[in-house]
Amino acid sequence: MKLTLKIWRQKSKDDKGFFKTYVHNHVSPDMSFLEMLDVLNTELIKKNEEPVHFDHDCREGICGMCSLYINGKPHGPLQTTTCQLHMRSFSDGETITIEPWRASAFPVVKDLVVDRAAFDRIQQAGGYVNVNTGGVPDANVIPIAKKLADEAMDAAACIGCGACVAACKNASAMLFVSAKISQFALLPQGQVERKERAEKMVAQMDAEGFGSCTNTYACEAECPKGIKITNIARMNREYLSAMLSSYKIESKGGGD
Numbered sequence: 001m002k003l004t005l006k007i008w009r010q011k012s013k014d015d016k017g018f019f020k021t022y023v024h025n026h027v028s029p030d031m032s033f034l035e036m037l038d039v040l041n042t043e044l045i046k047k048n049e050e051p052v053h054f055d056h057d058c059r060e061g062i063c064g065m066c067s068l069y070i071n072g073k074p075h076g077p078l079q080t081t082t083c084q085l086h087m088r089s090f091s092d093g094e095t096i097t098i099e100p101w102r103a104s105a106f107p108v109v110k111d112l113v114v115d116r117a118a119f120d121r122i123q124q125a126g127g128y129v130n131v132n133t134g135g136v137p138d139a140n141v142i143p144i145a146k147k148l149a150d151e152a153m154d155a156a157a158c159i160g161c162g163a164c165v166a167a168c169k170n171a172s173a174m175l176f177v178s179a180k181i182s183q184f185a186l187l188p189q190g191q192v193e194r195k196e197r198a199e200k201m202v203a204q205m206d207a208e209g210f211g212s213c214t215n216t217y218a219c220e221a222e223c224p225k226g227i228k229i230t231n232i233a234r235m236n237r238e239y240l241s242a243m244l245s246s247y248k249i250e251s252k253g254g255g256d
Helices: 033-046 117-126 146-156 163-167 174-185 194-207 218-222 230-255
Strands: 003-009 018-024 095-099 108-110
Touching: 018 033, 117 174, 117 194, 146 174, 163 174, 163 218, 174 194, 174 218, 174 230, 194 230
Parallel strands: 003 095
Antiparallel strands: 003 018
């Protein structure tokens, strides 16, 4: 296959980026998208040109590192991660435009690499269980309804790739945050910090500068792990409950 690649090049977050066009003549339909970029970089290095910088790690659709905006869609034309996208999804002679995620909370580091530390800070704000549980209990010691267990596992499938942010016209992170809140809120192990978790994670999300949700469902449509927008509704309920509890405690304290 022969492809024309329009790739975003940017030296750092402080530099002005631009699209650079490359003609790639040695593309196999069986290559993954990242393997195609590997081959391109090998050719660029042979020509003493700087290779294209892009994020990757597991290349198995697990880690969420392969954050590329391909032909106007996060991770490309299929609802999967970029590393699991194969070149058979494109046609010989096609022009492919490759960009980094576009969100102020995800500043460009270099070329196609963005800094997604904002997600880490949101997770650190409350996305954990902080109680001493002692030794590891048997799997069936704590009874959990199958429906709740399934919903919690579905939410926990989020890999934090940022496609939801990239797909949203407002660069909202609510699908990611709601998945991380839901995976704990649905299980008994997550009840101790339930209200504090929702308050802190939503506050950190807002502090990072992500936009608001306007229910266009673009995040759900592009999520490679199929995280459902119903998690956002749950997050809103969790947050409202937490805020009401805080208000009641403050009101009671003020009256004593």
